Amino acid sequence: MLAALDDLAIQRAKAGDLDALERIYRAYEGTVYTLARRICRTAEDAEDVLQETFFEVCRSIGSFRGSGPGSLTAWIKRVASSKALMRVRREKYRETDELFEDGDAVARRDPDVALTLDLEQALARLPDRSRAVVWMHDVEGYTHEDIAEMMGMTVSFSKSQLARAHARLKTWLGEEHR
Amino acid sequence: MTQHCTMEDLLAVRDGEGTGVARRHVDQCPACRAEVDRLHQVAAALRALPVQRPPRDRWPEIRVAAGARRRRRWIATGWISLAAAAGLAAILGIRAVRSSGGQMAAQPASLDSLVAASQQLEEALRTLDPTSRVLSGRAASTIAELEDGIALVDAQLGEAQRGRASREELLGLWQQRVQLMNQLVNVHVTRAAYVGL
Numbered sequence: 561m562l563a564a565l566d567d568l569a570i571q572r573a574k575a576g577d578l579d580a581l582e583r584i585y586r587a588y589e590g591t592v593y594t595l596a597r598r599i600c601r602t603a604e605d606a607e608d609v610l611q612e613t614f615f616e617v618c619r620s621i622g623s624f625r626g627s628g629p630g631s632l633t634a635w636i637k638r639v640a641s642s643k644a645l646m647r648v649r650r651e652k653y654r655e656t657d658e659l660f661e662d663g664d665a666v667a668r669r670d671p672d673v674a675l676t677l678d679l680e681q682a683l684a685r686l687p688d689r690s691r692a693v694v695w696m697h698d699v700e701g702y703t704h705e706d707i708a709e710m711m712g713m714t715v716s717f718s719k720s721q722l723a724r725a726h727a728r729l730k731t732w733l734g735e736e737h738r
Numbered sequence: 739m740t741q742h743c744t745m746e747d748l749l750a751v752r753d754g755e756g757t758g759v760a761r762r763h764v765d766q767c768p769a770c771r772a773e774v775d776r777l778h779q780v781a782a783a784l785r786a787l788p789v790q791r792p793p794r795d796r797w798p799e800i801r802v803a804a805g806a807r808r809r810r811r812w813i814a815t816g817w818i819s820l821a822a823a824a825g826l827a828a829i830l831g832i833r834a835v836r837s838s839g840g841q842m843a844a845q846p847a848s849l850d851s852l853v854a855a856s857q858q859l860e861e862a863l864r865t866l867d868p869t870s871r872v873l874s875g876r877a878a879s880t881i882a883e884l885e886d887g888i889a890l891v892d893a894q895l896g897e898a899q900r901g902r903a904s905r906e907e908l909l910g911l912w913q914q915r916v917q918l919m920n921q922l923v924n925v926h927v928t929r930a931a932y933v934g935l
Contacts, residue, residue, distance in 0.1 A: 590789045607794075607796065
């Protein structure tokens with residue numbers, strides 16, 4: 561889908577062409593929503609992050625200095641990450657563990673599906689800030705320095721959150737597969 | 739290192755950032771090496787989780803907001819040459835609108851008066867020429883949030899007018915618009931005063 565975006569579409573979007581902006585939205589809505597959904601607690605929050613991200617993309621793309629879809633992807637993800645993390649900081653999300661209710665017996669019929677669901681469930685079980693750090697670091701590829709800056713915390717906080725999260729995931733995924 | 743690595747050490751080794759001591763330990767310890775492999779697999783499995791789609795299409799609202807902002811910006815650029823001369827008049831005008839805003843709170847406003855107040859504020863904003871001013875990060879963020887709010891109200895007004903919303907709904911939306919415009923103009927007035935317009 562991203563391949564459909566070319567430099568010309570980006571230039572047109574920078575000039576304020578609404579059709580070109582829509583092409584960018586269509587190309588990235590899944591990427592942005594997935595990132596937001598993994599970081600935020602609720603689907604509603606993730607939808608709000610999606611909307612806020614593209615408000616900002618439409619507003620600021622004229623001053624975007626990168627060229628090509630690669631740098632556009634990085635920029636849009638950065639905007640989305642900041643919006644999602646700001647929400648995590650602002651909303652006083654849960655800091656204690658909430659155990660995820662495991663009633664998904666159907667998924668166990670297919671081992672591959674079960675593995676995916678188990679991992680998603682385990683991820684969802686993590687405290688909000690730990691989950692955000694895991695997603696930002698292990699999936700989006702941000703450094704601990706980047707994450708610390710975006711979350712307004714220290715680098716050692718980011719590292720320790722990642723370590724604690726992986727220790728918990730190990731326990732939970734191990735329990736699931738016993 | 740005689741003890742096994744901590745989780746933080748193992749993650750650092752996985753990410754190519756581990757200390758020499760930790761890397762050497764992982765090379766020599768089958769248990770820690772297996773743990774680093776497992777952490778690689780977890781990261782790969784996380785990256786392989788399916789892409790999710792929003793439950794409803796958000797583009798129509800974003801499009802209206804982007805279109806409204808574009809129109810506002812286009813109009814604003816036409817006033818650049820008048821900005822400096824009209825700045826003081828704008829500030830006085832805004833004060834007048836502020837005081838009429840106080841009256842609005844005391845008694846129910848008519849749709850016409852809200853639309854007129856909104857237009858007056860748009861006019862004041864254009865005269866202040868906000869696009870030509872350097873802003874601090876905090877001011878830029880506040881302005882962006884207010885502009886987003888206005889764009890969203892504009893989108894809702896568009897929808898309301900197409901869907902034949904009730905008079906109360908329209909009044910509520912126009913009231914919101916005037917409040918947000920007032921706040922936006924106030925931010926720019928403060929900025930203008932600060933830089934000595």
